[in-house]
Amino acid sequence: MTATTTKVTLAAVHVGDALPELAYPVTATTIVLGALAARDWRPMHHDYDFAVNRNGTKDIFMNTPNQAAWFERFLTDWSGPTGRLGRMKFRMKGSVFPGDTMVLAGTVEQVETDETGCGWATVLVRLTVDGELMTDCTARIALPTTDDDNPWTRRGDQWRP
């Protein structure tokens, strides 16, 4: 494998572009693996009884850092490894439970080049279950402006996420 793996450059990205959709069947293992990978030992992410009887939710549910990891994976599946996340903001309106099929869909909302010459795409990502919005995420991801550009080389004042 080389760095020439999928590489989206800024010129190829336009407002309104849709990212390839990701549908994933969530199991209890998905939730527990995600929580433990994030070192999140809180019981609502692995203990059904605690989630239902203490938290008042219908089951254990996906934790915040694991949702962030899913969003990152979704975005860089599209951008390739040269895509560099600058900022991510998400709001959880509902929870993701075992048995859900979560669907991540994204649309490019803004394309810009900042004062330093860094190229940015702002992507709105929606995580839905059965068509209902569970989390929306706005991500700002740096993309190469040319075939030779690499956002990962930016440091200090040249990186303005």
Place this chain on the structure above:
Amino acid sequence: MSDLPPEVEKLIDQVQYEEAGEFPVERGYVYTSCSSVENGNPLFWDDAVAHDLTGGPIAPPTMISVWFRPHQWSPGRIEPGVPLKSHFDLKEIFDLPEAVMTDNTIVFHEPVRPGDRLRTRQILRSVSGPKTTKLGTGRFWVIEVEYLNQKDELVGVESYTGFGYRRGEA
């Protein structure tokens, strides 16, 4: 006029809980995290790609909070370790037994690399008045967490909105 108790009022915008991660950033967790979301980004699996693009292996940026979550148990620890202590302090102060996170903003700066020792500090930014949602009645609060590496470089800033609540009052 704020309805916040003085002990909370005085915490707003103050740096709390400056602490170091309990272990250096390591690749085992990187692989486990990538595996948990089936992230095949070669930056995290192929050292040649990591060398070409980032000057060597890095951790996925969204793993930033992983590195400061304490062990559930370690020698001498009496209570289970919890991250984001400011959040648990507020639950206790307001006597709100349950809590969920509703919003999360992360700004990524310097890449995090295996071997890094991260330090964090927490800053309580705001606490709402009483609110009722479908979960119960409680308060929202915003806590910011700053992360620095061993060179004092900023690697990220994370902002959490939590809702502490008591069930059965909705």
